[in-house]
Amino acid sequence: MIYRKHTLLDQGLNCITLLVLGILNAAPFISPSQRRALDPFLILALLLVILVSWYHERKHGKEDIRREQRDERNQMILEKSIWYCHQAESGILLGLYAVLVLFLKEYETANILLWVLIGRNLLAFVIRWWLNREY
Amino acid sequence: MTNRIAELRKERRISQAELADGVDVTRQTIISLESGRYNASLLLAHKIAKYFGMTIEEVFLFEEEGNTP
Numbered sequence: 001m002i003y004r005k006h007t008l009l010d011q012g013l014n015c016i017t018l019l020v021l022g023i024l025n026a027a028p029f030i031s032p033s034q035r036r037a038l039d040p041f042l043i044l045a046l047l048l049v050i051l052v053s054w055y056h057e058r059k060h061g062k063e064d065i066r067r068e069q070r071d072e073r074n075q076m077i078l079e080k081s082i083w084y085c086h087q088a089e090s091g092i093l094l095g096l097y098a099v100l101v102l103f104l105k106e107y108e109t110a111n112i113l114l115w116v117l118i119g120r121n122l123l124a125f126v127i128r129w130w131l132n133r134e135y
Numbered sequence: 136m137t138n139r140i141a142e143l144r145k146e147r148r149i150s151q152a153e154l155a156d157g158v159d160v161t162r163q164t165i166i167s168l169e170s171g172r173y174n175a176s177l178l179l180a181h182k183i184a185k186y187f188g189m190t191i192e193e194v195f196l197f198e199e200e201g202n203t204p
Contacts (some may be wrong), residue, residue, distance in 0.1 A: 073164040073173050
């Protein structure tokens with residue numbers, strides 16, 4: 001398995017890309033006709049993201065970027081941030097489950113959410129158990 | 136854990152970037168080490184001590200937690 005850690009810029013660019021895609025594809029305030037009209041801008045935005053990533057690599061060089069990926073402080077920050085995010089996600093999913101069941105009475109959606117929560121926690125446990133054996 | 140990295144670096148007129156290059160970490164890591172916001176791993180502590188030609192104990196000052204017997 002390739003264990004390549006993203007740099008902060010890589011992660012930021014991924015977030016921007018997802019945000020742009022999400023807004024253009026799923027935002028309720030954009031109509032289908034507006035969405036079609038915005039498609040060329042979406043392609044431009046994606047090209048801009050690729051350009052920024054390429055410029056960053058040219059400016060800093062591959063060795064500097066590899067060092068940023070290997071740097072122990074960056075690794076610690078990445079791992080801590082992912083753990084905090086995992087905890088926050090668990091809280092949000094549980095809260096959402098409670099709202100769906102207690103207030104909205106959307107039992108089918110709540111069950112799907114419950115299985116997502118169960119699967120996610122099982123996967124995290126299995127990976128942690130495997131890493132515990134590896135190290 | 137405190138350290139003498141900034142002091143030793145200034146004595147030898149070495150920049151943070153040069154030290155970072157020498158021990159293969161980012162300059163931000165050197166900044167965090169010097170300000171005490173980050174503690175180096177044993178491997179990094181060894182690399183830094185070796186870079187300065189000193190022992191780990193001469194560069195990093197370990198503080199005991201609680202009372203010593």
